[in-house]
Amino acid sequence: MSDLLERLRARGWRLTSxxxxxxxxxxxxxxxxxxxxxxxxxxxxxxxxxxxxVYNTLGELVTLGEVLEVATDGRAKRYDPNAHRxxxxxxCSGCGAIRDVHPQGDPLAALPAAERFGFAVTAAEVTYRGLxxxxxx
Amino acid sequence: MSDLLERLRARGWRLTSxxxxxxxxxxxxxxxxxxxxxxxxxxxxxxxxxxxxVYNTLGELVTLGEVLEVATDGRAKRYDPNAHRxxxxxxCSGCGAIRDVHPQGDPLAALPAAERFGFAVTAAEVTYRGLxxxxxx
DNA sequence: TCCTAACTTGGACTTTGTCCAAGTCAACAC
DNA sequence: GTGTTGACTTGGACAAAGTCCAAGTTAGGA
Numbered sequence: 001m002s003d004l005l006e007r008l009r010a011r012g013w014r015l016t017s018x019x020x021x022x023x024x025x026x027x028x029x030x031x032x033x034x035x036x037x038x039x040x041x042x043x044x045x046x047x048x049x050x051x052x053x054v055y056n057t058l059g060e061l062v063t064l065g066e067v068l069e070v071a072t073d074g075r076a077k078r079y080d081p082n083a084h085r086x087x088x089x090x091x092c093s094g095c096g097a098i099r100d101v102h103p104q105g106d107p108l109a110a111l112p113a114a115e116r117f118g119f120a121v122t123a124a125e126v127t128y129r130g131l132x133x134x135x136x137x
Numbered sequence: 138m139s140d141l142l143e144r145l146r147a148r149g150w151r152l153t154s155x156x157x158x159x160x161x162x163x164x165x166x167x168x169x170x171x172x173x174x175x176x177x178x179x180x181x182x183x184x185x186x187x188x189x190x191v192y193n194t195l196g197e198l199v200t201l202g203e204v205l206e207v208a209t210d211g212r213a214k215r216y217d218p219n220a221h222r223x224x225x226x227x228x229c230s231g232c233g234a235i236r237d238v239h240p241q242g243d244p245l246a247a248l249p250a251a252e253r254f255g256f257a258v259t260a261a262e263v264t265y266r267g268l269x270x271x272x273x274x
Numbered sequence: 275t276c277c278t279a280a281c282t283t284g285g286a287c288t289t290t291g292t293c294c295a296a297g298t299c300a301a302c303a304c
Numbered sequence: 305g306t307g308t309t310g311a312c313t314t315g316g317a318c319a320a321a322g323t324c325c326a327a328g329t330t331a332g333g334a
Binding site: 069071072073074076077090092093099101102103104105107108110111112115116117118119120121122123124125126127128129130131132133136 | 206211236240241257262266273
């Protein structure tokens with residue numbers, strides 16, 4: 001976390017209280033908050049922080065590669081701070097819970113050249129879906 | 138296509154001109170239109186069709202399993218009529234073009250039991266990203 | 275301690291999607 | 305054919321998620 005703030009400062013980021021709070025809210029494992037959730041939690045620590053700043057800051061963190069944007073369902077985007085360890089997502093179809101997971105092998109390898117249609121393919125995102133222990137029948 | 142309309146009729150669907158037009162617009166390979174694009178094309182054939190009907194019809198087709206909803210980017214959902222042949226998607230990071238692709242093996246198999254956290258995992262969606270031939274440097 | 279470019283703010287605006295009451299019509303029975 | 309009826313469609317209001325901007329504030333270097 002403070003690593004993150006250090007890295008950002010090293011890149012010329014101005015370290016405002018708003019940015020610090022957003023970074024703090026995003027700290028942890030299996031964190032996948034929407035922008036609105038980030039704003040709600042940030043507001044608890046810094047009541048006057050605005051929605052626009054939360055969006056700005058999240059966008060900057062994504063651009064800097066410190067946070068991943070995850071579009072799981074066509075509703076609000078979610079923000080995943082675990083950007084420095086490759087992983088995929090497992091989502092409960094019942095309650096929407098999200099876990100980071102680590103499949104074996106490289107998903108990119110499964111796509112043969114003949115199926116690449118001349119694209120320079122650089123990434124593969126996998127979303128696993130199922131029912132979590134609480135939602136199972 | 139007429140297969141589709143037959144299947145729907147067999148399931149008790151009332152076959153209105155609006156629904157027929159939406160189904161026609163969605164016909165084809167590598168079709169991944171947004172609801173708005175579907176509406177625009179449907180309007181060309183049936184000028185008085187409403188946005189609400191396009192949304193309703195798309196929702197019904199998804200529920201019936203005839204069309205897949207694809208959330209690729211946190212913007213508008215896209216509708217993929219190729220629901221009866223398992224496939225994944227390859228998206229150009231430059232221009233947004235989408236192709237259906239068929240990776241080798243079953244992506245589900247890559248997720249070990251220890252990484253399933255007690256979930257009953259039933260599906261895996263893979264999104265490959267890269268630059269298409271036109272957008273490559 | 276001052277200065278200034280960078281940052282933040284609130285509110286207006288856009289895009290995407292949902293909901294509803296009122297009107298229309300496909301399909302079935304006759 | 306014709307009538308009937310419940311399913312379907314419509315337009316408009318509404319909601320959620322996100323973007324944009326002009327004006328005000330401030331972190332950090334000089």
